[in-house]
Amino acid sequence: MKKKDILFIVIVAVLIAAAFGIFQVVLPSQGREIVIEEGNELVGVFSLEEDQVIEVQGPLGISTVVIENGEAYMLDSPCPNKVCIAMGRISEPGDSIICIPNRVYIHVR
Numbered sequence: 001m002k003k004k005d006i007l008f009i010v011i012v013a014v015l016i017a018a019a020f021g022i023f024q025v026v027l028p029s030q031g032r033e034i035v036i037e038e039g040n041e042l043v044g045v046f047s048l049e050e051d052q053v054i055e056v057q058g059p060l061g062i063s064t065v066v067i068e069n070g071e072a073y074m075l076d077s078p079c080p081n082k083v084c085i086a087m088g089r090i091s092e093p094g095d096s097i098i099c100i101p102n103r104v105y106i107h108v109r
Contacts, residue, residue, distance in 0.1 A: 034072045034090070036065060037105045048072060048091060048108070058102030065097075065106060077102055 036043040038058050046054060046067060053075070054065045061078035071089040077099050084099035096107040 034065075034067065034106055034108050039103045046072075056102075056104050058099070058104050060102045063099055063102050063104045065104075072106060072108070073097070074099065074104075074106070077104070 032048050033045055034048060035045050036054060036056055038056050043056050044054070046052065048067055048070045051068045052066075054067070056063045056065060058078070063077040063079075063084070064075040066073055066075045071091040073089040074084045074087065074097050077084050079099050079101040081101075084097050084102075084104070087097045090097055090106070090108050093108050096105065098105050
């Protein structure tokens with residue numbers, strides 16, 4: 001590799017790191033709320049900053065979503081395999097929990 005190639009790679013890496021840092025400062029609210037949907041219906045948008053328990057009525061029964069310590073998780077669901085519960089806790093933008101049998105979808109934005 002030539003010196004120009006190495007310099008170019010270093011400059012691009014620095015620009016990417018700077019952009020990432022700027023987005024972390026400029027967009028701090030992202031990832032601080034979850035969106036819960038049942039089927040195609042919006043159940044609500046909830047802050048990850050406020051601990052709470054949300055019950056979502058789906059076709060199989062009630063799914064219980066818990067928000068605590070800046071994270072959300074599925075505490076209980078009437079689905080047969082409980083895969084949604086095993087998905088664990090979410091807190092970062094793009095994270096999601098999906099209960100296909102009960103048609104409950106939770107994602108962080």
